[in-house]
Amino acid sequence: MPTSTWHNLDPARRERVLRAAMAEFGRHGYSAGSLNVIAREAGVAKGSLFQYFADKRDLFATVAEDTGLRVRAEMARYLAGPEPGQSFADFLCDALDAWVRYFAKHPLERGVTAATNLEIDPEVRAAVREPVHRLYLDALRPLCELARERGELAPGADLEALLGMLLLLLPHLAIAPFEPALDPVLGLYGSDPPSLREPVRRVVHSLLSGYGVAPTPSR
Amino acid sequence: MPTSTWHNLDPARRERVLRAAMAEFGRHGYSAGSLNVIAREAGVAKGSLFQYFADKRDLFATVAEDTGLRVRAEMARYLAGPEPGQSFADFLCDALDAWVRYFAKHPLERGVTAATNLEIDPEVRAAVREPVHRLYLDALRPLCELARERGELAPGADLEALLGMLLLLLPHLAIAPFEPALDPVLGLYGSDPPSLREPVRRVVHSLLSGYGVAPTPSR
DNA sequence: GCTCCACATGACCACGTGGTCACATCCCCT
DNA sequence: AGGGGATGTGACCACGTGGTCATGTGGAGC
Numbered sequence: 110m111p112t113s114t115w116h117n118l119d120p121a122r123r124e125r126v127l128r129a130a131m132a133e134f135g136r137h138g139y140s141a142g143s144l145n146v147i148a149r150e151a152g153v154a155k156g157s158l159f160q161y162f163a164d165k166r167d168l169f170a171t172v173a174e175d176t177g178l179r180v181r182a183e184m185a186r187y188l189a190g191p192e193p194g195q196s197f198a199d200f201l202c203d204a205l206d207a208w209v210r211y212f213a214k215h216p217l218e219r220g221v222t223a224a225t226n227l228e229i230d231p232e233v234r235a236a237v238r239e240p241v242h243r244l245y246l247d248a249l250r251p252l253c254e255l256a257r258e259r260g261e262l263a264p265g266a267d268l269e270a271l272l273g274m275l276l277l278l279l280p281h282l283a284i285a286p287f288e289p290a291l292d293p294v295l296g297l298y299g300s301d302p303p304s305l306r307e308p309v310r311r312v313v314h315s316l317l318s319g320y321g322v323a324p325t326p327s328r
Numbered sequence: 329m330p331t332s333t334w335h336n337l338d339p340a341r342r343e344r345v346l347r348a349a350m351a352e353f354g355r356h357g358y359s360a361g362s363l364n365v366i367a368r369e370a371g372v373a374k375g376s377l378f379q380y381f382a383d384k385r386d387l388f389a390t391v392a393e394d395t396g397l398r399v400r401a402e403m404a405r406y407l408a409g410p411e412p413g414q415s416f417a418d419f420l421c422d423a424l425d426a427w428v429r430y431f432a433k434h435p436l437e438r439g440v441t442a443a444t445n446l447e448i449d450p451e452v453r454a455a456v457r458e459p460v461h462r463l464y465l466d467a468l469r470p471l472c473e474l475a476r477e478r479g480e481l482a483p484g485a486d487l488e489a490l491l492g493m494l495l496l497l498l499p500h501l502a503i504a505p506f507e508p509a510l511d512p513v514l515g516l517y518g519s520d521p522p523s524l525r526e527p528v529r530r531v532v533h534s535l536l537s538g539y540g541v542a543p544t545p546s547r
Numbered sequence: 548g549c550t551c552c553a554c555a556t557g558a559c560c561a562c563g564t565g566g567t568c569a570c571a572t573c574c575c576c577t
Numbered sequence: 578a579g580g581g582g583a584t585g586t587g588a589c590c591a592c593g594t595g596g597t598c599a600t601g602t603g604g605a606g607c
Binding site: 137140263288314319 | 355357359360427442443446447448449450453481482483486489490492493496497500507530531533534535536537538539
């Protein structure tokens with residue numbers, strides 16, 4: 110947790126520190142991210158960082174959580190669910206498209222999302238990812254349940270599995286389309302960066318409607 | 329690329345270096361992995377590492393590629409596709425189940441897979457992930473095409489999207505079930521580690537048969 | 548016995564790290 | 578005016594890093 114000093118801080122100064130940290134951690138990840146660089150870029154003495162945060166991890170956790178909140182705020186208009194008359198599938202397309210476009214326009218948030226999801230140290234992951242995951246789940250589960258109540262998902266649909274796939278897909282869609290053809294689903298985007306909507310539709314369509322064959326039911 | 333010295337090396341010594349590197353990179357990832365530790369654990373002078381590899385990245389890339397080959401060798405029996413009379417869905421369940429069980433039994437390979445997939449530095453990622461991705465795609469695409477030819481996937485099925493999801497799912501299934509309840513799909517495994525088969529079936533079923541609704545077709 | 552060469556070794560290097568701390572500066576309160 | 582707590586600062590610390598290199602070792606060929 111950040112110190113009280115951090116909360117009392119001049120907002121402009123706080124913002125400078127935050128943005129510098131987002132940029133540095135976003136570029137190099139947690140363990141390779143340098144506090145020296147962050148302090149320099151923020152125009153702040155390194156000692157100050159330790160007056161605001163207990164240690165490096167505390168800073169990173171704060172950056173990650175703050176970023177999660179920024180993103181959720183940006184997505185607020187989708188948290189209410191589909192517009193009247195809009196199908197769940199179309200809604201999902203819209204939301205994911207907005208999601209991708211948001212990260213296209215906000216490289217800092219994209220970097221932090223990458224750093225958060227690509228962190229390997231289990232302790233750091235736990236400290237940083239768990240709250241963000243809860244943020245996502247709290248937003249997504251009601252939407253899926255609403256869709257099922259409305260009869261837009263098959264009554265027997267495995268909501269947990271769907272949530273799992275979405276939670277896998279979301280960070281991927283935030284990061285992958287903007288890296289040089291490294292990732293699988295991202296490959297769909299690579300060729301035509303200005304129009305991201307069509308690839309999103311393909312993914313959503315395939316995810317929701319399946320591939321035309323069902324395995325033998327369980328048990 | 330490793331030096332010629334590396335290839336001429338006493339296999340036992342080579343194996344010791346390799347396993348030490350797998351363990352270290354697997355635990356701490358590339359950038360936080362320490363050559364000092366690797367040399368010590370392998371029982372080898374640090375200078376020797378630089379007689380085998382150009383630099384740290386070279387070592388890591390070698391470890392990653394070697395691991396990829398080990399894994400593929402282990403999965404060899406699934407590369408031929410379904411047994412006669414076996415459905416594609418059942419085959420996929422079997423293969424993914426074997427996949428998960430393999431990584432359950434091989435923590436070193438699991439660690440390296442984690443480190444490979446969680447690397448954030450774009451240059452390192454490119455050097456390390458691209459060959460492994462090709463390995464996966466070369467194995468998976470023929471299987472999917474075979475399934476479509478056999479009529480086990482809908483003729484209009486979006487094979488690229490399916491491959492994308494599989495390529496997203498595979499590393500996840502290799503890593504997530506063995507971390508403390510951190511990840512979405514992994515959550516399915518958490519409670520009942522000895523029997524992993526049922527969760528795999530749920531994921532495959534949902535992936536292949538969808539959730540009972542289709543978005544408006546594209547265009 | 549001698550040369551030669553491939554390889555092994557660990558002391559050593561310059562550097563950047565996360566973190567500390569004694570001191571300076573500021574501003575509110577009396 | 579001046580005391581005092583809160584905040585800012587950067588020199589400084591011990592340490593670990595990736596990487597180098599002069600020296601040592603051992604065995605094959607003459």
